[in-house]
Amino acid sequence: MSSLLARFAENLYWLGRYLERAENTARILHINETYARDNPAGPDWRRVLDLYSDTERFFENHDQANARAVLDFYILDRGNPTSIAFSVANARENARTVRHLISTEMWTQINLFHNAMKAKTLPTIMLSQLSSVASGMVTHCQTFDGIADGTFLRGEPYSFYQLGKYLERADQTTRVLDIGYDRLSLQDPDAVSSVQWSTMLRSVSGYHAYRYRHPASSSPGDIATFLLYDTEFPRAVALCIQRVTERLHDLEQRHDKQRRDELEKPRRALEFAMDTGPGAKLTSKRLHQFLDNVQISLADMSNAIANAYFGHT
Amino acid sequence: MSNTRRQSQSRTPLLADYDPGDYFCEMLGRRGLSHTREIRSRLNALDNGGLRRRARDAETELLNLGITFTVYSDRDAIDRVLPFDVIPRVLSTKDWEMIETGVKQRITALNLFLHDIYHDAYILKDGIVPADLVQGNDNYRPEMRGLDLPHGTYIHICGTDIVRDGKGKLCVLEDNGRIPSGVSYVIENRHLMMRAFPDLADGIAVAEVDQYGERLMRAMTEVAPQGMSHPEVVVLSPGIFNAAYFEHVFLAREMGAPLVEGRDLIVENDKVFMRTTAGLSPVHVIYRRINDDFLDPEAFRPDSTLGVPGLFRAYRKGNVTLANAVGTGVADDKAVYAYVPRIIRYYLDEDPILPNVPTNICREADGLAKTLDNLDGLVTKPVGEAGGYGVVIGPRSSQRELRELRTKLKADPANYISQPMVSLSVCPTLIGRKVEPRHVDLRPFALTGKSTWVLPGGLTRVALRRGSLVVNSSQGGGSKDTWVLV
Numbered sequence: 020m021s022s023l024l025a026r027f028a029e030n031l032y033w034l035g036r037y038l039e040r041a042e043n044t045a046r047i048l049h050i051n052e053t054y055a056r057d058n059p060a061g062p063d064w065r066r067v068l069d070l071y072s073d074t075e076r077f078f079e080n081h082d083q084a085n086a087r088a089v090l091d092f093y094i095l096d097r098g099n100p101t102s103i104a105f106s107v108a109n110a111r112e113n114a115r116t117v118r119h120l121i122s123t124e125m126w127t128q129i130n131l132f133h134n135a136m137k138a139k140t141l142p143t144i145m146l147s148q149l150s151s152v153a154s155g156m157v158t159h160c161q162t163f164d165g166i167a168d169g170t171f172l173r174g175e176p177y178s179f180y181q182l183g184k185y186l187e188r189a190d191q192t193t194r195v196l197d198i199g200y201d202r203l204s205l206q207d208p209d210a211v212s213s214v215q216w217s218t219m220l221r222s223v224s225g226y227h228a229y230r231y232r233h234p235a236s237s238s239p240g241d242i243a244t245f246l247l248y249d250t251e252f253p254r255a256v257a258l259c260i261q262r263v264t265e266r267l268h269d270l271e272q273r274h275d276k277q278r279r280d281e282l283e284k285p286r287r288a289l290e291f292a293m294d295t296g297p298g299a300k301l302t303s304k305r306l307h308q309f310l311d312n313v314q315i316s317l318a319d320m321s322n323a324i325a326n327a328y329f330g331h332t
Numbered sequence: 333m334s335n336t337r338r339q340s341q342s343r344t345p346l347l348a349d350y351d352p353g354d355y356f357c358e359m360l361g362r363r364g365l366s367h368t369r370e371i372r373s374r375l376n377a378l379d380n381g382g383l384r385r386r387a388r389d390a391e392t393e394l395l396n397l398g399i400t401f402t403v404y405s406d407r408d409a410i411d412r413v414l415p416f417d418v419i420p421r422v423l424s425t426k427d428w429e430m431i432e433t434g435v436k437q438r439i440t441a442l443n444l445f446l447h448d449i450y451h452d453a454y455i456l457k458d459g460i461v462p463a464d465l466v467q468g469n470d471n472y473r474p475e476m477r478g479l480d481l482p483h484g485t486y487i488h489i490c491g492t493d494i495v496r497d498g499k500g501k502l503c504v505l506e507d508n509g510r511i512p513s514g515v516s517y518v519i520e521n522r523h524l525m526m527r528a529f530p531d532l533a534d535g536i537a538v539a540e541v542d543q544y545g546e547r548l549m550r551a552m553t554e555v556a557p558q559g560m561s562h563p564e565v566v567v568l569s570p571g572i573f574n575a576a577y578f579e580h581v582f583l584a585r586e587m588g589a590p591l592v593e594g595r596d597l598i599v600e601n602d603k604v605f606m607r608t609t610a611g612l613s614p615v616h617v618i619y620r621r622i623n624d625d626f627l628d629p630e631a632f633r634p635d636s637t638l639g640v641p642g643l644f645r646a647y648r649k650g651n652v653t654l655a656n657a658v659g660t661g662v663a664d665d666k667a668v669y670a671y672v673p674r675i676i677r678y679y680l681d682e683d684p685i686l687p688n689v690p691t692n693i694c695r696e697a698d699g700l701a702k703t704l705d706n707l708d709g710l711v712t713k714p715v716g717e718a719g720g721y722g723v724v725i726g727p728r729s730s731q732r733e734l735r736e737l738r739t740k741l742k743a744d745p746a747n748y749i750s751q752p753m754v755s756l757s758v759c760p761t762l763i764g765r766k767v768e769p770r771h772v773d774l775r776p777f778a779l780t781g782k783s784t785w786v787l788p789g790g791l792t793r794v795a796l797r798r799g800s801l802v803v804n805s806s807q808g809g810g811s812k813d814t815w816v817l818v
Contacts, residue, residue: 022608024596116572119584119591123397130396175609274610328609 022274023175027120029329030113031176034121035183037110038129041103042160043191047198048093049153050222052086054215064089070198071101090149091141103156107136122170125163132159175273178266182324185266189259190317193310195223196246200239200306216242223254240301247293256313260289263320270328285323289316345376346383347760352769356500356757358421367424367817374532375419380765387418387762390528397520414517415810416524417761420532421772421792428539428788428816430502434686435492435776436784437676442509442663443780444679446486450476450659460678461671465695469668471661473624475631479648481657482555483782488655489548489619490778491515491791494686496757503687505754505773507672509664510656511621514791515777516582517811519544525813539788539816545586547779547787552587552617554781555653563616566590566606568597570622570638580621587619594622599642602649617653618643624658666715666749667693689754695746703750704741707734710750712741725801727753756801759812761794771795773803774814789814 047070052062064084068074073092076099081088096102111133118126135155144152164184171177199219216237220226225246232249233241250258267282297309352360359368394416423431448455449466450473456463466472491512493505522541526533549565556563569580571593584591596606597615605612620627626636631644646652662668670691673684692699692710703710707726714722724737741748758769776790792812793803803809 022610022613024590024592025607025609026593026596027590028609112572115577115581118578118581127396134395270609277610330607 023120023179025328025330027117027176028179029325030116031120031179032183032324032329034110034113034117035180035185036187037106037113037183038160038163039184039187039191041106041110042157043188043194044093044101044103044106045153045156045160046191046222047195048090049150050195050218051198052149053218053222062086066198067093070194073099073101086149087141087145090144094144094152095139095141104136104139107133117176120176122166122172124166124170128159128163128166132156132163135159175270178269178273179328182263182266185259185262186317186321186324188254189256189263190314192223192246192254192256192259193313193317195219196243197307197310200243200303225252225254228252243297243301243306247296257293260293267324279327281327282320282323285316285319289313289320292316344380346378346380346767347372347376350760350767350769352758352760354498355755355769355771356496356498357769358423358496358757358759358772359419361500365424368422370536371420371422371532371815375760378532383418383762384765386528387416390416390418390524393524393527394520415796416521417759417770417794417796417810417812418525418528419760419762419767420525420813420815421759421774422815422817423774423789425817427502430685431494431774431776432786432788434502434504434684435490435778435786437680437682437685438492438504438507438672439487439490439778439780439784441672441676441679442490442507443484443486445675446657446660446663447481447484448679449662451478455675455678458678460674461668462695465667465671466662469662469665471624471659471665473659473662475644475648476657476659480650482558482653485555485780485782486657486660487663488551488555488657488780490780491775492778494774494776494790495689495754497689498755500757501687503689503754504672505689506666507664507669508775509660511623512775512777513576513579513621514775514793514811515544515787516579518777518787518789518791518814519586520582521811521813533815536815537818539818541787541789544777544779544787545583545588547785548583548619549587549589551779551781551785552619552653552655555655556616557650557653560616564590564606564614565617565619566592566597566615568592568594568618568620568622570594570626574621576621583619589619594636594638594640597640597643599640599646602642602646602651604640604643604646604652615652617655619655624661627654627658666713667695667746670749689751692750694741694748694750699750700741700745703748704738706750707738709753711753712737712748712750714747715749723802725753756795759792759794761796761812763796763798768798770798771801771803772812788816788818 047067051064051067054062064086065074067089068077068084077084077092081092092099092102094103097104097108099105111129114121114126114129167180171180217226220229220242223246229242229245232245245252246255248257249255250261252258264286267286271277271279292312297306356362359365359372445455455461456466487509489512491508491514493508494502495505496502519541552565553563565587567580567584567587567589569577569591571577574580580591590606592606598605598607598612604615604618606615622638625633626638628639628641628643629636630641643652644658647654647658669688670693673688676682676684692702694700694703703712708729710726712724712726724733726734756771756773759772760767761770763770772792772794774790774792776786778784778786792814793809794812795801795803795808796810797808800808
């Protein structure tokens with residue numbers, strides 16, 4: 020059994036990343052709208068632009084951050100590298116390149132998703148509830164991942180797909196937390212309606228999981244700890260990092276236990292950032308700084324993987 | 333028949349209004365071919381609406397499966413489906429036997445020819461084929477002289493274009509011995525057909541086509557450099573922007589082989605390696621889907637970015653096998669084509685099983701005279717073009733077009749051949765709401781390692797425009813599933 024081409028490893032990694040990114044962007048757009056239900060002024064879409072550091076780029080071509088413009092920017096605009104359409108198109112191009120390494124069902128599903136994205140127009144998105152558009156896109160991504168789980172040979176290609184998926188998911192969960200906690204006043208948790216807490220948890224499919232783990236508490240600290248550290252929750256940052264570590268270990272085993280020292284440093288840095296945590300007394304600012312650190316460590320990890328396996332040196 | 337009639341009382345049988353006119357019909361023959369009787373009665377029992385619905389579903393499925401040609405523009409990738417017609421083309425056991433043995437004979441002779449012209453060139457010395465036609469040919473590669481190939485195989489993968497004339501006689505139109513494409517459609521069409529119309533073939537013994545990938549892998553293993561019992565075989569593609577990329581993916585999957593691009597390969601000490609996640613890994617056999625010209629910038633076109641520097645050196649050292657071999661283009665040249673019957677007799681001392689379409693060679697005075705005298709009745713083809721480009725169909729051309737052709741012919745006669753107009757056979761084909769006759773050809777695929785194996789059936793291409801004889805996908809052609817009855 021020969022090893023995987025370095026170029027394909029990279030395509031598989033990005034296939035995983037782009038689809039996970041598309042799913043999470045859809046989740047974020049949804050949660051931003053839902054949060055604003057009680058606000059007569061409607062959702063503040065600049066929050067999402069901040070979250071992805073897109074404010075400057077967005078205002079180059081738009082005057083106003085209204086629903087129409089922001090949804091077009093994040094859902095349909097193929098020229099915007101942070102849009103869902105861009106992610107799906109790129110996921111498909113990556114899948115096309117490694118078409119011979121993935122299953123026919125995976126390929127078919129990504130084509131269905133891609134065709135569905137191409138059929139979307141702004142008027143239809145504005146007409147239907149954003150929630151149904153968003154959940155449709157999330158379902159496409161989940162269908163793909165489910166098909167991958169059931170049909171993708173557990174070899175090297177699978178490991179790279181998983182690496183991309185979990186690194187992206189870890190990053191995205193930190194962003195959901197960031198947007199959530201920025202909106203919710205940490206100083207006065209009682210002022211926050213339980214509807215808003217549950218909405219944030221639901222946006223990462225974590226509401227019932229959280230309830231099961233913490234039946235009697237809705238404290239902001241518990242919820243943050245849950246999303247960061249509960250390794251039984253599939254979207255928790257710690258679980259994602261654990262999966263990344265496992266896949267890296269698989270790859271070392273596969274390559275005759277060849278140690279990849281260049282991966283050890285960023286892995287330890289990531290571990291350290293997570294162990295340090297946001298501090299005992301949770302504040303919005305501290306949490307934000309902590310999440311920033313984790314995001315930087317995740318990016319370093321991604322670069323190290325590229326250097327070790329994709330022939331980027 | 334009475335049963336069919338009862339079932340379809342409220343509707344017209346599918347083939348009721350079908351009239352192939354003066355053409356030979358693959359389904360009806362001259363007087364109703366007996367081997368297609370059962371299939372015809374099943375087709376007649378299908379209602380037109382249902383047939384069209386199933387055809388539409390099949391087309392959607394092609395799109396979802398990504399079985400497409402991709403045309404790239406600045407911003408978008410546009411996927412075009414090769415149109416698929418749901419009425420199969422059926423070949424009798426007897427016709428297939430003739431095609432199979434005829435194709436094997438032809439490839440055997442062409443491989444001997446290629447070995448000869450790159451070694452002692454007896455056939456040229458004996459004056460059977462003009463030496464300058466071969467050695468002065470653009471596709472002749474002097475770099476190949478004296479190189480011995482495993483089993484003397486040059487054309488490992490061949491796609492011979494075969495047509496049936498107005499009388500129903502099979503003949504060869506072209507030997508595609510460079511990089512023939514289309515085999516993926518043979519297999520995908522079959523899968524699609526069996527999903528959309530399982531009832532049509534139920535109980536009819538049709539030869540399987542699924543073993544192609546395995547056979548191809550076996551042939552590639554057989555021609556590996558000496559002493560390689562477990563060679564690493566790869567498929568070399570120009571990349572995702574190539575229109576046939578889907579087929580390259582298909583082949584790699586069917587063979588279980590890595591699909592590589594030039595940039596994934598590197599030559600060190602005249603040995604070929606691929607760049608993997610675990611470092612460099614040796615490669616022994618390359619099924620390349622890149623033209624000779626682009627294979628190696630050191631040996632051929634220096635501006636090629638698709639190829640691998642040093643690949644040809646490794647090849648000459650016998651460290652890697654290329655399939656097809658370099659320099660096969662001279663054997664499927666349209667001018668050399670005219671000599672293939674003589675090539676078969678020369679090496680095998682046999683009569684050709686499959687005849688050529690009679691061909692005038694314009695480089696010969698006699699051939700040129702016959703062509704010029706009869707321009708409006710002949711099909712004239714430039715010898716260097718592929719894909720149906722530059723072909724002038726005399727009876728369908730204007731006086732001006734013929735005048736232009738006459739000038740070109742006189743200026744460069746060696747660039748042309750001419751053939752009588754072959755009134756290609758037709759197949760019933762679903763066009764809009766009706767079933768109409770459309771012209772077809774056939775491209776069976778043959779694999780040669782130690783010996784030759786032919787995939788039963790092949791690609792039936794169909795010219796979807798009424799009256800058109802051009803079946804190429806680039807010019808409005810589609811395809812059909814091809815059934816060989818066993």
